[in-house]
Every structure is written in structure tokens, then in C-alpha cells.
Amino acid sequence: MDLLTDAPLGLSLAALALLDGLSIGTLLIPVFLLLAPRLRGGRVLLYLVTIAVFYLLVGVLFMLGLVNLVDVGRDFLGSTTGLVVRLGVGVALIVIAFAMPTGARTRPPVHADAGVAGRATSAAASRHVVSGPTLAVEAGAAGAAGAAGAASRGGRISRWRDRLLSDAASPANVMAVALAAGLIEVATMLPYLVAMGMLAEADLAAPMRFAALAGYCAVMIAPALLLLALRIVAAPLVQRPLERLAA
Known part of the structure; x- marks a missing residue:
């Protein structure tokens, strides 16, 4: 903390904004959106702009003298009622996502093939004596079934993402997710709170203070914007790193 207070204000704010940019x-939510099979750059950009504007507005309220706003929010979110509200917001987002119209659903052929292969393997096992090769085949089938179950569980979140990014979903849904993420996180983002305190105490004119606040929010989303740009122009290079980060 002494290092931040001793450093120039601009450098300190930039460092804190970059820390906030890793939340x-x-x-992480933008990275998960970037991993969609069909990249919707406009939706990801809308998400990032929305969450940046949210933090900008909170910062403006802070600068205008509502200094207890963040403290009250932090106390509220840390209370039992706050935890219930956060849980309710999460459940509501999931319900809304699954209720989004997505058009006709088709069962992936791999599921049907897996079912046919499983029945064929079971029938073969009942007609023949179990041998070494048969055990190997059955073990492979069991492993494939386990992997399919894990993929199904992970696929629920992927389907939520695909619904959010689908043409049938309204952009307002993306904005709602961004606002919900901001509301849940704002009272727990220590770098943001420190930066707002530094700006409030800085000897700056109001226009400069608000300009610094806007720059802070822009730097917050800069890492995700960079990943979005790389995903657009160099998808093969960033696909695996994004997958590891999302995992």
C-alpha cells in the first residue's frame, strides 16, 4: 500500500485498474463468452462496455459525496440478507437464460450413436464369453460414458452461454448479466475501493477527477478487450490459453 501511495497518482490508478481487470x-466471464463456438464480438463488447459504465456511475456517485454508498453495499452484501440476494440474482440469471427462446432443438448425433454403441456392446457381452479384448472394449466404453457425463455437466454452462449469445436472445440479457456481475462484485473489489478513495482525496479539479475515473474504468476492461481483439484476428493462437484460463 505504501508503494501505491508513494507512486504518482496516474501510475497507482493504472496498477489498481489492471488488478480490477482480472476479476x-x-x-473470466468475458473469457467464457469468447470461447463460444460462434464468436459474437458485439455481444462481448456490449458486456464490457456495460460493466465499465456501471463502475463509472458508481465512481461518480462516490466522487459526488456519497462516500458511504460502497461501505453500505459492502456491509449489505456481507450480511445474511445480502448473501440471499446474491443467491437470488444468480438463480434468476440462470432461469432467465434457460427461458430464452432458442428455436428448435436437435439432439446431437453423437448421443444417439453412443446409445446404439452402448446397446450393441451390452448385447455382444451377453452373447459371448468375456475375453481380454472384450474387457478392453468394455473399459473403453465405460471411460467414454464417464467422459460423456462430465461433458454433459459442463455443457449446461455452455448452453447457458450459447443462449445468451444467440440471435434470439435480446442484448438486454447481456447487459443484465454485466450489471448483476458488477452489483455482486463492487463491494468486494478492494483495488476499486482504494482507487476511489485516492481519487476522492486527490487535489484535482472535478473535470480531471471524472476524466481519471473514466480512464480507470477503461483500463479495467482493457485486458478483456485485448483478448477479444486477439480472438478475432488470431483465434488459433489464443484458443488453448483461453480454454486453460476458463477451466
Whole structure:
């Protein structure tokens, strides 16, 4: 903390903004959206702009003298009622996502093939004596079934993402997710709170203070914007790193 207070204000704010840029709302959710098979750059950009504007508005309220706003929010979100509200917001987002119209659903052929292969393997096992090769085949089938179950569980979140990014979903849904992420995180983002305190105490004119706040929010989403740009122009290079980060 002494290092931040001793450094120039601009450098301190930039460092804090980059730390804020590594949070779930400003980086991990955008990364998960970037991993969609069909990239919707406009939706990802809308998400990032929305969450940046949210933090900008909260910062403006802070600068205008509502200094207890963040403290009250932090106390509220840390209370039992706050935890219930956060849980309710999460459940509501999931319900809304699954209720989004997505058109006709088709069962992936791999599921049908897996079912046919499983029945064929079972029938073969009942007609023949179990041998070494048969055991190997059955073990492979069991492993494939386990992998399919894990993929199905992970696929629920992927389907939520695909619904959010589908043409049938309204852009307002993306904005709602961004606002919910901001509301849940704002009272727990220590770098943001420190930066707002530094700006409030800085000897700057109001226009400069608000300009610095806007720059702070822009730097917050800069890492995700960079990943979005790389995903567009160099998808093969960033696909695996994004997958590891999302995992």
C-alpha cells in the first residue's frame, strides 16, 4: 500500500485498474463468452462496455459525496440478507437464460450413436464369453460414458452461454448479466475501493477527477478487450490459453 501511495497518482490508478481487470466480472466471464463456438464480438463488447459504465456511475456517485454508498453495499452484501440476494440474482440469471427462446432443438448425433454403441456392446457381452479384448472394449466404453457425463455437466454452462449469445436472445440479457456481475462484485473489489478513495482525496479539479475515473474504468476492461481483439484476428493462437484460463 505504501508503494501505491508513494507512486504518482496516474501510475497507482493504472496498477489498481489492471488488478480490477482480472476479476470474475471483468475478465473470466468475458473469457467464457469468447470461447463460444460462434464468436459474437458485439455481444462481448456490449458486456464490457456495460460493466465499465456501471463502475463509472458508481465512481461518480462516490466522487459526488456519497462516500458511504460502497461501505453500505459492502456491509449489505456481507450480511445474511445480502448473501440471499446474491443467491437470488444468480438463480434468476440462470432461469432467465434457460427461458430464452432458442428455436428448435436437435439432439446431437453423437448421443444417439453412443446409445446404439452402448446397446450393441451390452448385447455382444451377453452373447459371448468375456475375453481380454472384450474387457478392453468394455473399459473403453465405460471411460467414454464417464467422459460423456462430465461433458454433459459442463455443457449446461455452455448452453447457458450459447443462449445468451444467440440471435434470439435480446442484448438486454447481456447487459443484465454485466450489471448483476458488477452489483455482486463492487463491494468486494478492494483495488476499486482504494482507487476511489485516492481519487476522492486527490487535489484535482472535478473535470480531471471524472476524466481519471473514466480512464480507470477503461483500463479495467482493457485486458478483456485485448483478448477479444486477439480472438478475432488470431483465434488459433489464443484458443488453448483461453480454454486453460476458463477451466
